[in-house]
């Protein structure tokens with residue numbers, strides 16, 4: 473069993489339990505359902521920098537990254553630094569996140585928020601909207617083409633943007649469909665945890681131009697971003713590089729100022 477299999481097995485149990493505690497009609501009664509959501513894809517298209525900064529306390533590959541920070545301070549710091557959007561990990565068991573993190577981030581900033589989660593059920597999409605997300609992540613490695621289609625169409629009908637994540641050619645080819653906004657290539661091999669930006673570079677030419685291209689994981693230098701831009705990437709998802717510092721917002725600001733030079 474690889475790490476994704478383990479996460480998904482736990483997630484199925486978690487979602488089944490949650491459905492018995494909070495029903496979809498209860499989620500739909502959230503005031504957040506009324507807000508106009510913000511498009512991360514549009515923000516990336518307009519941006520010169522394209523940074524999506526992540527709130528990430530710990531991870532299966534790195535264990536603890538930073539458990540001492542307040543999510544509201546991190547979100548405000550990222551927004552002040554000028555990021556295009558913030559990715560908020562909501563998985564508890566493997567990443568130390570929660571839906572409370574999403575709500576607190578929502579209360580702190582007015583820029584697009586991605587619910588970074590292992591979505592395996594439409595319930596989690598309604599939950600994302602109800603707790604203030606603007607964007608959901610769908611991971612091709614854990615979903616069938618049919619599920620990607622149904623889940624992305626549901627998300628679009630609720631006003632959410634969809635970022636579809638792939639790791640290889642096979643996942644990319646099974647996933648391409650008009651209900652996606654952004655195609656993300658994850659540079660982290662989730663079986664070995666090895667990170668290589670070549671994954672983004674190799675897959676780039678097979679991603680149709682209709683989608684905003686996002687490179688995810690293992691990005692920590694200006695040179696890396698400059699290199700990825702040459703392959704058409706407009707978005708860069710960065711977690712650990714900012715979160716391992718005492719002040720991720722300042723880390724993001726220094727990085728963005730350097731990119732703008």
Ligand SMILES: O=C(O)c1ccccc1NCC(=O)[C@H](O)[C@H](O)COP(=O)(O)O
Nearest residue numbers: 531532533688689690691709710711712
């Ligand atoms: O980060 C992990 O160890 C990980 C393990 C298993 C599934 C997903 C994982 N990460 C999720 C992500 O996509 C990253 O948090 C995100 O791309 C940021 O990566 P980084 O900049 O390397 O922190």
